[in-house]
Amino acid sequence: MSAVPLLKVSDVSKFYGSRIGCRNVSFELYPGEVLAIVGESGSGKTTLLSCLSTRLMPTSGVVEYHMRDGQYRDLARMSEAERRFLMRTDWGFVHQNPADGLRMTVSAGANVGERLMAVGDRHYGNIRAAAGDWLRRVEIEEDRIDDQPRAFSGGMRQRLQIARNLVTSPRLVFMDEPTGGLDVSVQARLLDLVRGLVHDLGLAAVIVTHDLAVARLLSHRMMVMKDGAVIEQGLTDRVLDDPREPYTQLLVSSILQV
Amino acid sequence: MYVAVKGGEAAIANAHRLLADRRRGDRSLPSITIEQVVEQLGLAVDRVMAEASLYDRALAALAVRQARGDMIEAIFILRAYRTTLPRFGYSEPVDTARMKVERRVSATYKDLPGGQLLGPTFDYTHRLLDPSLIGEDAVDEPALKEPGEHVMRVSDILDGEGLIEGDGQMPEGHVMGDLTREPMEFPMARDLRLQALARGDEGFLLALAYSTQRGYGRTHPFVGEVRIGEVEVELELPELGFAVSLGTVRVTECQMVNQFKGSAKQPPQFTRGYGLVFGQSERKAMSMSLVDRSLRTDEFDEDIVAPAQDQEFVISHADNVQATGFVEHLKLPHYVDFQAELDLVRRMRREYEPAQPGGKNVMKEAAE
Amino acid sequence: MNDLANYNFAYLDEQTKRMIRRAILKAIAIPGYQVPFASREMPMPYGWGTGGVQVTASILGPSDVLKVIDQGADDTTNAVSIRAFFQKVANVAVTTRTADATIIQTRHRIPEEKLGEGQTLVYQVPIPEPLRFLEPRETETRKMHALEEYGLMHVKLYEDIARNGHIATTYAYPVKVEGRYVMDPSPTPKFDNPKMHMSEALQLFGAGREKRIYAVPPYTEVVSLDFEDHPFEVQKFDRPCALCGAENVYLDEVVLDDKGGRMFVCSDTDHCEDRRAHGHAGAMLAPAAKESQEAAE
Numbered sequence: 001m002s003a004v005p006l007l008k009v010s011d012v013s014k015f016y017g018s019r020i021g022c023r024n025v026s027f028e029l030y031p032g033e034v035l036a037i038v039g040e041s042g043s044g045k046t047t048l049l050s051c052l053s054t055r056l057m058p059t060s061g062v063v064e065y066h067m068r069d070g071q072y073r074d075l076a077r078m079s080e081a082e083r084r085f086l087m088r089t090d091w092g093f094v095h096q097n098p099a100d101g102l103r104m105t106v107s108a109g110a111n112v113g114e115r116l117m118a119v120g121d122r123h124y125g126n127i128r129a130a131a132g133d134w135l136r137r138v139e140i141e142e143d144r145i146d147d148q149p150r151a152f153s154g155g156m157r158q159r160l161q162i163a164r165n166l167v168t169s170p171r172l173v174f175m176d177e178p179t180g181g182l183d184v185s186v187q188a189r190l191l192d193l194v195r196g197l198v199h200d201l202g203l204a205a206v207i208v209t210h211d212l213a214v215a216r217l218l219s220h221r222m223m224v225m226k227d228g229a230v231i232e233q234g235l236t237d238r239v240l241d242d243p244r245e246p247y248t249q250l251l252v253s254s255i256l257q258v
Numbered sequence: 259m260y261v262a263v264k265g266g267e268a269a270i271a272n273a274h275r276l277l278a279d280r281r282r283g284d285r286s287l288p289s290i291t292i293e294q295v296v297e298q299l300g301l302a303v304d305r306v307m308a309e310a311s312l313y314d315r316a317l318a319a320l321a322v323r324q325a326r327g328d329m330i331e332a333i334f335i336l337r338a339y340r341t342t343l344p345r346f347g348y349s350e351p352v353d354t355a356r357m358k359v360e361r362r363v364s365a366t367y368k369d370l371p372g373g374q375l376l377g378p379t380f381d382y383t384h385r386l387l388d389p390s391l392i393g394e395d396a397v398d399e400p401a402l403k404e405p406g407e408h409v410m411r412v413s414d415i416l417d418g419e420g421l422i423e424g425d426g427q428m429p430e431g432h433v434m435g436d437l438t439r440e441p442m443e444f445p446m447a448r449d450l451r452l453q454a455l456a457r458g459d460e461g462f463l464l465a466l467a468y469s470t471q472r473g474y475g476r477t478h479p480f481v482g483e484v485r486i487g488e489v490e491v492e493l494e495l496p497e498l499g500f501a502v503s504l505g506t507v508r509v510t511e512c513q514m515v516n517q518f519k520g521s522a523k524q525p526p527q528f529t530r531g532y533g534l535v536f537g538q539s540e541r542k543a544m545s546m547s548l549v550d551r552s553l554r555t556d557e558f559d560e561d562i563v564a565p566a567q568d569q570e571f572v573i574s575h576a577d578n579v580q581a582t583g584f585v586e587h588l589k590l591p592h593y594v595d596f597q598a599e600l601d602l603v604r605r606m607r608r609e610y611e612p613a614q615p616g617g618k619n620v621m622k623e624a625a626e
Numbered sequence: 627m628n629d630l631a632n633y634n635f636a637y638l639d640e641q642t643k644r645m646i647r648r649a650i651l652k653a654i655a656i657p658g659y660q661v662p663f664a665s666r667e668m669p670m671p672y673g674w675g676t677g678g679v680q681v682t683a684s685i686l687g688p689s690d691v692l693k694v695i696d697q698g699a700d701d702t703t704n705a706v707s708i709r710a711f712f713q714k715v716a717n718v719a720v721t722t723r724t725a726d727a728t729i730i731q732t733r734h735r736i737p738e739e740k741l742g743e744g745q746t747l748v749y750q751v752p753i754p755e756p757l758r759f760l761e762p763r764e765t766e767t768r769k770m771h772a773l774e775e776y777g778l779m780h781v782k783l784y785e786d787i788a789r790n791g792h793i794a795t796t797y798a799y800p801v802k803v804e805g806r807y808v809m810d811p812s813p814t815p816k817f818d819n820p821k822m823h824m825s826e827a828l829q830l831f832g833a834g835r836e837k838r839i840y841a842v843p844p845y846t847e848v849v850s851l852d853f854e855d856h857p858f859e860v861q862k863f864d865r866p867c868a869l870c871g872a873e874n875v876y877l878d879e880v881v882l883d884d885k886g887g888r889m890f891v892c893s894d895t896d897h898c899e900d901r902r903a904h905g906h907a908g909a910m911l912a913p914a915a916k917e918s919q920e921a922a923e
Contacts, residue, residue, distance in 0.1 A: 117777045579671075591702055595734060598815040
């Protein structure tokens with residue numbers, strides 16, 4: 001891991017009127033590092049993810065990103081054009097529901113190729129070859145390249161969404177419950193795939209999940225959120241094996257009993 | 259030899275003559291007068307005035323007659339006239355509290371100051387065809403209440419207790435828009451939305467309003483009040499420094515009382531949907547108020563999950579003059595484009611054939 | 627009510643014309659950008675050329691010579707109707723000859739004859755937004771234009787090739803204007819797209835129902851979108867016009883009988899008549915026309 005953080009988050013809070021979304025969250029994320037944010041629904045983890053990925057403007061606090069040119073940029077001060085460009089090149093966002101992240105009525109090949117076309121690739125053959133290559137890497141048969149995601153199973157759709165995000169070689173990927181809604185056996189295969197890709201590509205990732213097993217399998221570090229605040233954070237193995245906060249202990253014990 | 263279709267001009271002229279003939283119908287019958295249309299088909303005239311947004315009974319009646327009773331055509335004719343009229347200014351908002359009510363009903367209170375006043379309504383008629391209307395019909399003189407009585411609005415009764423949100427206030431410094439003089443932009447503020455709904459197609463708004471009742475964006479409505487009657491239109495003249503009356507118009511107003519909202523900071527209050535249309539049209543005013551309320555998602559932090567809540571969808575498609583033009587333009591010639599498509603389909607079929615295994619043409623087989 | 631029939635020159639009041647001219651000037655200043663304007667209700671239906679009519683009415687002067695075509699022809703009913711409208715409300719000179727016209731209002735075609743400086747081509751546009759069928763929301767498409775996010779446009783072309791082996795868009799084929807805005811050329815066949823590029827004439831586009839005006843000023847770059855390995859190409863007809871023998875023009879297919887008999891003739895009727903007046907003759911007019919040739923086609 002590099003010595004310079006990719007993402008610097010300082011004191012981020014988000015209020016919806018008087019209701020707290022998340023408050024005073026600070027952390028740094030390094031290149032190649034996978035951070036899991038865990039907590040029950042309503043704990044603020046999705047709000048935090050939205051603030052990090054510029055889908056929501058934080059009420060206060062700063063999120064800075066280490067651009068490819070070596071500069072740190074305050075995401076809130078970037079123009080919308082710059083933010084959107086970042087989102088389709090250097091970042092990825094994997095939604096819980098693949099339908100939110102895919103074009104369901106457009107072929108798998110075009111779904112993967114869209115980002116390439118968006119950044120100016122104008123050679124059909126090359127775009128198609130890249131799309132085919134990525135389908136293979138996410139274990140979708142290449143002959144499905146002209147099929148629409150509507151004809152895909154849930155697990156395939158999720159893998160397609162991942163390919164669509166990774167085709168421009170992003171450095172940072174946000175994932176919102178990436179295995180939610182999938183069968184257990186399908187989940188296991190997807191987790192294996194994500195773990196392999198993250199490792200091979202040296203991706204940094206922020207993964208929101210309520211599933212501690214996902215956090216254990218994928219993340220290096222984790223943060224536990226409750227009522228909008230981070231109550232415990234540390235290396236994943238440490239937090240799971242030796243939870244310090246009573247709430248984390250409860251969370252860990254309740255999950256393990258299942 | 260083939261001769262390309264010519265003589266568009268003559269064809270059009272002939273079509274117009276035939277149209278005039280069909281409009282007039284049997285010459286042995288007396289021609290229907292504008293006054294008769296105004297007096298005896300008053301609700302048709304009202305609808306044309308409302309959706310053309312021009313209050314002139316005689317012109318609306320003329321349009322109805324000219325359009326052979328085709329309402330959207332009549333609305334179209336009147337709109338195309340309205341758009342050429344110069345603007346002198348914008349009237350003061352009409353004060354419906356000072357309406358001379360002819361009809362006023364509330365579903366929220368059994369009795370209230372001013373009482374329930376049924377007025378000229380179809381509501382409790384039995385919908386039985388009335389053969390006595392064939393031919394001359396003699397009608398009894400109506401029993402009328404004292405005309406010109408002002409009755410308190412139900413919304414003011416609720417407002418007095420703070421139980422309902424106030425009359426829609428636009429943000430400070432907001433300049434009232436004019437839908438007919440500015441390009442549409444989304445998101446659209448409520449003043450412009452209400453203008454669009456007021457001239458929107460009755461059938462479209464009715465269907466949308468109905469959809470909210472069936473669960474596509476529920477708003478828990480109660481008819482606070484529907485009132486029909488005459489209100490004064492006033493224009494402020496800068497030279498005089500005060501408003502002068504230009505005359506009266508008959509309008510239908512619906513105040514829909516909807517689901518309450520509240521928060522820790524704000525005590526719960528009922529919300530409102532508002533409908534106001536020219537003439538007598540309760541169906542339109544009620545539909546408008548339901549749709550107005552369901553479009554106010556941003557004010558109440560509601561998720562847009564149903565068509566009636568989606569302002570771009572609703573406003574973009576509510577105008578029947580626009581809609582009918584674009585739907586009907588499909589009958590204009592498109593043969594240049596169709597030729598391009600024909601050419602492509604033929605080419606693709608040529609490419610398709612040799613690609614089939616064994617040269618077999620699957621499509622042909624299926625056709626045989 | 628007899629005084630109702632007093633209309634201004636070219637129907638629209640002068641204030642409205644000024645508003646539309648301002649929109650046109652802005653459109654010319656930003657080639658390919660859709661300028662919102664307060665479209666008026668016109669005495670013809672939306673979708674029937676109200677945008678083009680408003681643009682024409684706003685730029686028309688008493689000394690102009692107007693030509694109106696629909697599908698390339700001067701005598702299609704809607705072209706006749708619009709021409710008659712301007713004769714009535716502006717008493718303006720009209721022509722069917724492309725070279726004589728100062729303003730040409732068109733639906734679905736660009737004349738075959740090259741337009742020159744001083745001429746203005748006014749297009750009637752039904753759906754001005756080239757991204758509309760990919761993204762129905764105006765709020766979103768405006769943002770896409772503002773941020774120059776046109777990836778989706780190529781997704782559509784990609785899908786065409788993946789499904790059909792080539793780009794299957796035959797009309798309303800999207801173009802990029804002066805390297806910036808992606809623009810809908812109105813539903814002209816893509817055959818006409820190259821004529822827009824570096825045209826000497828001013829090209830104005832009016833969409834009445836959608837309330838948008840846009841423009842391509844003279845000598846402006848207009849490039850049809852494509853892929854490097856699937857370049858843009860226009861329709862080619864494998865025969866000349868049956869009446870005037872013209873090649874490399876757009877042809878209409880005319881059904882002659884119920885036995886599959888067809889003939890192909892110029893869609894631009896003025897061009898065809900002009901050629902015939904100059905002694906050109908196609909297979910149907912030539913004395914030695916072989917009927918068997920047509921039957922085979």
